[in-house]
Amino acid sequence: MTATGCERSEEGIAHECSPMEAVRTTTIDVTTVTDSGAVVHVTPDAAGAAVVVHRIDGLEPESETVVELPDPTDPATVHQLVIRTLARPSGDRRCVFATVNDVHFGELGAGQIDDLEQGPIRRAAPGAEPYPEVMNRSAVAEMQAIDPDAVIVKGDLSLDGAEEEWAAFEKCYREPFGDLLHVVRGNHDSYRHQDAYAGDQRIDLPGITIALLDTAIPGATTGNITSEQIEWLDALAAEATNPVITMGHHQQWIAGTSADPTESRRSDDYFGLHPDASDRLDEVCARRTSILAYTAGHTHRHRVRTMTRSGAPSIEVGCTKDFPGTWAEYRVFDGGIMQVVHRMSSPEALAWSEPCRALYSDFGVDYGSYALGALTDRCFVIPLR
Known part of the structure; x- marks a missing residue:
């Protein structure tokens, strides 16, 4: 949110101000919350000032704590944040x-739509390292720090499925993670009918089974889950002894969950999963309560909606390559799964991602709000069903 001196938001930010102070803008984002802490990114109002990262630890689960942070450009101004931690799922942590x-190796212009000149379009400075390399290297370093049991890449590894783009992806991700890495293609990887990274995958981890679905339609931007894939998922969920979480690249179509008519209308051209496929996914989730959720990418935003028949959450996770520049952690407990979205916080990642808030503004889009979403769209507990 943007604090203008005397406002309060759903993120829990409030501070006192005078009328003179109200013209200043410091952007304060509670980007991450867990059962024991939070991460806050503070962007000073001074042009070109670096983002300040605050990590708050040692909090109690399912509690509220008031935290005070000085304004980076005016230490006399103090921002008060009410941090609300998540509940910790019951039982042991299993994995x-x-x-x-949407890591997009090979991309050269963030915010560019087709061949249109509107933007703004951000590009790396001449001679600088390509920004997908910067952002993904930061993501890899942060993921390595949690010692994951698996790393899942949900599509759009590349700009156009070129061999050199996939090679850059493999160098960045395969070398550090090896057999822990599981990858499925997105629409950017199959524009020219490529078949690399195609096919559904079953990934068994302690306490959870992941059903990774290939939702790409070669040559198209839209997505699909065929009847055969649904049969595969149904059989997997029927025999799995652990809870199941489904993942794919394209987001689900769900009637009545958006005020945007282009999203609400049932259409063969829906930008995510075809409505028929979306309904089939909901139906199998209703039939197999071992399936806890579906989580996707593609939209470059953070959002959670509820499936119509099953009531299962349908989750979207933002992109890695620009604002806010994120990756998602899943902590699996006996009693549920905690999703924790992290904004990459290396200085070089923040220097690139922060100005990307303004992408698409020529089209009247508030990309910062769209991409970041609400805190409850990023960090939450997925219960057993």
Whole structure:
């Protein structure tokens, strides 16, 4: 959110101000919350000032704590944040795994739509390292720090499925994670009918089974889950002894969950999973209560909706390559799964991602709000069903 001196938001930010102070803007984002802590990113109002990262630890689960942070450009101004921690699922912690999506190796212009000149379009400075390399290297370093049992990449590894783009992806991700890495393609990886990274995958970890679905339609931007894939998922969920979480690249179509008519209308051209496939996914989730959720990428946003028949959550995780520049951690307990979205916080990642808030503004889009979503869209507990 943007604190203008005397406002309060759902993120829990409030502070006192005078009328003069109200013209200043310091952007304060509670980007991550867990059962024991939080991460806050503070962007000073001074042009070009670096983002300040605050890590708050040692909190109690399912509790509220007031935290005071000085303004980076005016220490006399103090921002008060009410941090609300998540409940910790019951039982033992069984494993932890990480995901990324929309990493886009080979991309040269963030915010560019087709050949349109509107933007703004951000590019790396001449001679500088390509920004997908910067952002993904930071994601890998942060994921390594949690020692994951698996790393799942949910599509759009590349800009156009070029061999050199996939090679850059493999160098960044395969070398550090090896057999822990599981990858499925997205639409950017199959524009020219490529078949690398194709096919559904079953990934068994302690306490959880992951059903990774190939939702790409070669040559198209839209997605699908065929009847054969649904049969595969149904059989997997029927025999699995652990809870199941499904993952794929394209987001689900769910009637009545958006005020945007292009999203609400049932259409063969829906930008995510075809409505028929979306309904089939909901139906199998209703039939197999071992399936806890479906989580996707593709939209470059953080959002959680509820499936119509099953009531299972349908989750979208933002992209790695620009604002806010994220990856997702899943902590698996006997009594549920905690999703924790992290914003990459290396200085070089923040220097790139922060100005990307303004992408697509020429189209009247508030990309910062769209991409970040609410805190409850990023960090939450997925219960057993």
